[in-house]
Structures are given as structure tokens and as C-alpha cells.
Amino acid sequence: xxxxxxxxxxxxxxxxxxxxxxxxxxxxxxxxxxxxxxxxxxxxxxxxxxxxxxxxxxxxxxxxxxxxxxxxxxxxxxxxxxxxxxxxxxxxxxxxxxxxxxxxxxxxxxxxxxxxxxxxxxxxxxxx
Amino acid sequence: xxxxxxxxxxxxxxxxxxxxxxxxxxxxxxxxxxxxxxxxxxxxxxxxxxxxxxxxxxxxxxxxxxxxxxxxxxxxxxxxxxxxxxxxxxxxxxxxxxxxxxxxxxxxxxxxxxxxxxxxxxxxxxxx
DNA sequence: TTGCAGTAGCGAAAGGTGTCGCTACACTCT
DNA sequence: AGAGTGTAGCGACACCTTTCGCTACTGCAA
Numbered sequence: 001x002x003x004x005x006x007x008x009x010x011x012x013x014x015x016x017x018x019x020x021x022x023x024x025x026x027x028x029x030x031x032x033x034x035x036x037x038x039x040x041x042x043x044x045x046x047x048x049x050x051x052x053x054x055x056x057x058x059x060x061x062x063x064x065x066x067x068x069x070x071x072x073x074x075x076x077x078x079x080x081x082x083x084x085x086x087x088x089x090x091x092x093x094x095x096x097x098x099x100x101x102x103x104x105x106x107x108x109x110x111x112x113x114x115x116x117x118x119x120x121x122x123x124x125x126x127x128x
Numbered sequence: 129x130x131x132x133x134x135x136x137x138x139x140x141x142x143x144x145x146x147x148x149x150x151x152x153x154x155x156x157x158x159x160x161x162x163x164x165x166x167x168x169x170x171x172x173x174x175x176x177x178x179x180x181x182x183x184x185x186x187x188x189x190x191x192x193x194x195x196x197x198x199x200x201x202x203x204x205x206x207x208x209x210x211x212x213x214x215x216x217x218x219x220x221x222x223x224x225x226x227x228x229x230x231x232x233x234x235x236x237x238x239x240x241x242x243x244x245x246x247x248x249x250x251x252x253x254x255x256x
Numbered sequence: 257t258t259g260c261a262g263t264a265g266c267g268a269a270a271g272g273t274g275t276c277g278c279t280a281c282a283c284t285c286t
Numbered sequence: 287a288g289a290g291t292g293t294a295g296c297g298a299c300a301c302c303t304t305t306c307g308c309t310a311c312t313g314c315a316a
Contacts, residue, residue, distance in 0.1 A: 010274090011273085012273080014218050014219070018219065027293095029292085041276090042275070042277090043293095044276055044277075044278095044294095047294065048275080048276085048295085049275095051295075051296095066283095066292095067292080076219060076220070087208065087212070091146065091204060091207060091211065092208070109252055114252060118246070121245055124242060125239070138303065138304085139303085139304090156264090157262085157263090169306090170306055172264095172265090172305080173304070176265085176266090176304080176306085177303095180304090195262080
């Protein structure tokens with residue numbers, strides 16, 4: 001019972017997505033090199049995971065060239081947003097931005113990030 | 129291979145935690161009523177899930193009384209924070225508060241929440 | 257005391273994730 | 287042609303999550 005557009009990536013899938021976001025479109029070799037460095041898993045495993053992710057629509061690949069080139073089918077931003085929406089939904093069931101921020105309070109942020117956050121808040125205040 | 133203090137709740141476990149956060153300490157009957165309303169699962173299933181969650185330390189129970197009373201072993205806030213930290217770690221590998229905010233930008237926030245966010249940013253700026 | 261209702265628990269099984277071994281195909285290079 | 291190297295994929299398996307059926311215990315009512 002899998003919902004249509006909302007295939008949340010699992011742990012390893014997310015690791016692969018992160019690698020793709022960082023590296024950009026890459027052949028399996030390169031993805032595997034990173035993944036193996038972190039987890040020590042086999043080449044076959046990486047390949048299989050990519051295959052599974054293909055069926056879930058999490059990645060796309062160019063089969064014209066050889067080796068095939070894989071790329072993430074979702075952007076980092078979109079994925080993050082999806083996670084957050086689900087998090088708020090699951091944990092707070094409803095909008096609770098202030099609580100999320102509260103949770104973030106412990107983490108350190110650079111001056112630049114804080115500035116940007118302020119700008120964003122200003123923008124949010126304007127609309128809606 | 130499960131890390132020591134970081135037992136991330138699975139999907140159903142999270143649903144149960146959410147129910148407990150909302151209801152407060154409750155007997156299985158009450159938890160099950162909610163869960164069954166959402167998923168239509170059996171009483172045995174709820175009971176088993178609670179048992180599993182006991183071994184993981186996600187819930188605690190008072191066995192003195194009958195029926196036993198279950199309560200969440202973690203607060204909503206702590207759980208949310210854990211999720212967020214993991215999210216940032218997994219998706220952005222490192223601090224990226226502004227990006228998280230970016231992701232949140234689409235969601236609507238009340239004036240009060242925005243105010244609170246501003247106050248929080250001020251506080252964060254002060255320290256560290 | 258027997259029977260019923262509510263409660264607790266165990267063990268099995270179904271489904272999903274992550275892992276790999278083994279096979280096959282292509283493309284060199286000799 | 288044959289050997290060697292890089293690439294792709296299938297099928298099996300181990301492990302975890304989620305599900306339930308069946309059993310057992312408790313306490314109260316007939």
C-alpha cells in the first residue's frame with residue numbers, strides 16, 4: 001500500500017540521494033565509491049538500490065550512454081520540505097512552525113544564516 | 129545493529145507515540161481505539177506494538193494497576209528535535225538552518241509564530 | 257462453579273529493506 | 287578466437303516491522 005506521489009526514501013536511499021545531490025549526475029561507479037566508503041557495502045548492493053529507486057521514481061538515468069548516468073529525481077529542497085511537512089504532520093499534526101524552530105534552537109547557526117532567516121520571516125509576513 | 133540511545137521510532141510506533149502525546153498516559157484500550165480508527169488494525173497488533181516499544185524504551189508502563197497504563201518515554205519536543213537533527217544530518221550533512229527555513233517557507237505561519245521565531249533568532253544571535 | 261468479558265502474551269507469518277552471489281553482456285587487447 | 291575488464295541484472299536470503307490467531311489469566315455475574 002504505497003501512496004502515489006509520496007514515496008519517502010528509506011535510510012540507504014537517502015544516503016544515495018545525498019551523494020547524488022552532492023556529486024550531481026554520476027555513473028554507478030562513482031556513487032558506489034562514496035557509499036562503500038561510508039558503509040563498506042558491495043557494488044551489487046549499490047546497483048540494486050539504484051534499481052529499486054528507479055522503480056520508486058526517486059532517481060532517473062540516462063541509458064543512452066555507457067556507463068549509465070544516474071541523477072536524483074527530486075531536489076534537496078523539495079525532499080527536505082517533504083520530510084518537514086511529514087514531520088510536523090506526524091509529530092505535531094498541524095502547523096507548528098514555532099515548535100520546530102524551538103527544536104532547532106539548540107543548533108548553532110552562523111550570522112549569515114540568521115540574517116537570511118530574518119529576511120525570510122519578513123517575506124512570509126508580507127504574503128498570505 | 130541498533131545504536132544505543134538513538135532508537136528512531138518506525139512509522140506505526142510514531143503513530144502510537146503521537147496518540148500518547150495527545151491523550152497522555154492511557155490504557156491499551158484507549159490507544160487502540162485511536163489506532164484502529166486510523167488504520168483498522170487488530171487489538172493484538174496494538175498490544176504487540178506496545179510490547180515492542182517497551183523493549184526499545186519508547187514507552188513505559190505502570191503494571192501496578194489493571195489495565196496497565198502506558199505513557200510515552202520521550203517528549204514530543206525531544207522527538208521532534210531528534211528528527212530534525214537527523215534530517216539536517218542526512219539531507220544536508222551539517223548545519224543548514226537557512227535551508228530548512230527555506231523549505232518551510234511555503235507553509236503558512238501565523239503572525240504570532242513569526243513573532244516567536246524572531247525572538248528565537250535574537251536569542252540565538254546572542255549566544256555562541 | 258461455571259461462564260463471560262476484559263486483558264496480556266507468544267509464536268507464526270506476511271511484507272519490505274538491504275545485502276550479496278552468480279550470471280550475462282559488451283568491449284577491448286593480444 | 288580467447289582472455290580480461292567493466293557494467294547490468296536477477297534471484298535468494300537475512301533481518302526488521304507489522305500483522306494476527308490462539309492461548310491463558312483475571313475477576314465478576316449468574
